[in-house]
Amino acid sequence: MKPLSPRKRRVYLLLLVALFIFALPAVIFYARGYRFWDNIGFIKTGGIFLSVPYANAKVSLNGKRVGESGLLKRSFYIGDLAAGTYSVDVIREGSHPWHRILVVDSELVTDADVFLVPTPIDIVELSFAKGAASTTRSISRPLFSEYSSLFDAITPTTTSSRMGTLMLLGGDVALRWLKPDTTLPSTYCVQPVHCVLEIWLEKGKQEAIHTAFFEGGIVYATKEGGVYVAEADVRPTPLTVVLYSKPGSDFRIIDNRLVVKDGDRLYEILGL
C-alpha cells in the first residue's frame, strides 16, 4: 500500500486553502453582524444583551418569548436584530414586572441589567422587646440605640459607585457620570451612540432627604412620600417602587441592610 499520493495531497490542500479563503471573510462578516435576509439582501444587525440575575424570570422581546432564566442561565443574548426600537419585558412571579424600551444600532449590542423588586415588599420591625411577633425581629437594646442614632448623624449628599455619582441636590436626586472621557454605562445612553451625563431619579415633585445605592438600585426617601427604590436608567421605563409609604420616614444602609425609621420605630426591608 502506497503513501498518500502527492497529487491527492495537493488537491486536498488546495481545496482547504480555497475553503479558508472563502470562509474567512464570510465568517468575519457574520461575526460583525451582517446577515442576508430575503427581500432585503444584506443588512447589518445588532443585538441585545440582558443580564438577569434571578432564576425563573421569563424574558420576551416585542411580546415574543425569548426564554427563561434558571440556576445557570443568567443572561440572554438576542442577536440578528435589525437596527430599531425593541420592547423588552421580564416577568417573574412575586416581582414587579420589568419593562424597557431599547434601541438597537447595527453592529452594536445594547445591554441592560434587569432589576426586579419583590411584591409585596417584605418588612419586619426591629425591636428589643422580648416575645416579639413573627413580623418582628429582635435585636439588642444597644444595637437598636446605635441604629437609631445613625439617623441623627449628618449624611453626605454625594456617594459614588461604578454606576456613577449619586447626588442629593436641593431635594432632588440625580446620578451623574463625572468621568466624561471614559465610556459611559449603557444606562446613560438612550441609544448606543447617544448618551447623557445625568439621570434624574426625583426632580421637583417631592423633596428628597436622603439617597444611597443599594443592591443594584437606588434608594431614596422623600418628605412627602416615604422610601423608594428606583432604577437609574435613562431609557424608558425605569422602575420606581415605594418600599415604605409614610411621610417623614427615612432610611439608612446599615451593615448592608436597608433600615427604615418611622418615628421611634425601626424596620428592615427584606428581599431586595
Next chain:
Amino acid sequence: MVEQLTCNEQVPGSSPGLGSIGMKKDSQYWYLHIGRASDLAGSDRVLYRLFEMLPGILSLSTLGVFVTFSFFLPIWAAYATIAFSIYWLLKTCYLSIHLRHNFKRLRHNMKLDWNERLKVLHYDHIVHLAIFPYTDEPYEVLAESVRALTQATYNAKRIAVVLAAESRGGVEQKVIADRIVREFSPHFRACIVTEHPANLPGEIPGKGSNISYAAEEARRRILDTENIPYENVLVSAFDVDTVIYPQYFSCLTWHFLTAERPMRSSFQPVPLYNNNIWHAPMLSRVIAYSSSFWQMIQQERPEKLATFSSHAVPFVPLRGAGYWQKNVVSEDSRIFWNLFVRYDGDYEVIPMAYPVSMDANVGANVWDTSKNIYRQHRRWTYGAENIAYILFAFLKNPRIPLKKKFRAAAFQIEGFWSLATHPIILFAIGWMQLIVGGHSFNATVLSYNLPLIAEGFITAAMLGLVLSAAVSLSLLPERPPEYGRFRHIVLAAQWVLVPFTMVLFSSIPGLEAQIRLLTGNYLGFWVTPKRRNAISPRSAPAV
C-alpha cells in the same frame, strides 16, 4: 536499484565521531557538527547566534503582537482569533486525512508477510546493527528490548547487537550488560557492550555522544573484524525501551532494498508507546498517542519527515556524516539534517509505516509523570535548535538546491512556530480582547459573536479527536486481564484532555525551549526515566 558506493565515505577533514571539534575549517563540510554558536568564532558566531534566537523571536513576537492587538486593536485581534480557529479546523481536517491513511497503511503493513516479499530480493548480505544506548535503566527494560530481536521473524544471525553503556552508569550497568550478553548473544551474529567514556571534549552527555561512540566501536569490533562490507550494514538506532514488532527487520530490509537511493535514505518506523500503555496514567496515554499520531501524519508527508527517536540509517552515509552529533540534545532529528547537508540535499527519510513499541512516560505518581512528560517534551521541542543549524549550513553549502533549502527551512520554522504559539492563541491569548478590549469593543456584535463562532470552529476541530480515539483504540495491545472493558471507555474518553495537554505539554515546553535558545540558556540532555511494572503483550495490537 542499489547505487554504487565507496565504502569509506567520510566527512572530508574529519575523524568519524570527533564532532565539530575534529572539523578543520578548510574542509568542505567543516560546519557539519556545529552544536551551538559558541562552537564558532567571529561573524559566523554572530550569525549562528541570531539563527538560534530566531524561533524564540518569532514565537514571542507573535504572542506579543496578539496581546498588544488585544489591548489596542481588539477588533483586529478578534479577526485573527477567528482566522486561527478556521485555520485550526481545516488543518485538523487535512492532518486527519493523513492520519487515517497512515493508519490504514500501518494496519496493512502489519498484516503483510514481509519475509514473503523479501524472497524475490537478494538480502542475505544485509547485516543489521541494532544499537541500544542506556544509562541507568533496569535489566528488565533492556532485556525486553533485546528479547524482542530474538523473537523477530528475521534471521537473528544477521543482527549484531550493540549495548551502548555509559561509563558514568557505573558497575551496575556493566553487570546488566554482561548478563544480557550471556543470555542473548548466542542468538545473534554478534553482541557487544561498549562503554562510552564520560566527559570527552566536545561532547554533551546524552544519547548522541553515546551511540556515536558505539557505532564507531561496532565498526572496529564487528564490521572490520568480520570483514562485513559497510554498504551491507543498516544501523537501527533504538531508544533503550524500543521493543520491535516481529517483522520490523524484514520490513526495514525490504524498504532498504527497494529504495530508489538506499544510500541516500534513512528509514523511519512509527513509534507507538504501547509497552506500558495499559498501566500508564491517562495524561501519559494522551500525550503518547498524540506523539505517535504526529509521526503517523508525518509518514504521509515524507518530504517533511525527519528522523525521530528510533530510526534506521545505512552505515555508509552515517559514517560519512561522522555519525550522530555528540554536542546536541536532539541528535535523532539532527542526524537527518547532518546527512541532508553532508549529501548536498540529496537525502531523504523513507517512512516505513510499520511500528516499533516504546514506553509511555510513567512516573512514581501523577505529579512525577507530569514533570517527566514536560521535560521530555521540552527536550523534543528543543529540536528548534535544528533551525539555526539548518539555516547556517544552508548558507555555507551552495550545492543544496535553493528550492530544497527554502522548503526545508520554511517547514521547520513554521513547525516550531506553530507548535509553540497556536495552542496558546487558540485556548488562551486569543480570547484576551474580550477582557482587555475595553467597553467600545465589548459593545460590538463582534465581541458577542467571537466566543460563539471561534468556539464552534474549535469544537468542530475537536471532533477530529473522535478519529484519534478510534485509531488509538485500534492500536492498543491486548488488554491485560486485570483491566475490565470499562478501561476501553476511559481510553476513548481521555481525548477530552487534548486542549489542556496541547497548551501545557506542547506549547509551553516548546516556548521554554525557544526562550532558552533565545537567551543562550542552553538545555542539556535529559534522560526520560523508564519505569515498567509490566509490559503489554506487544504482538497483538488490535489493528
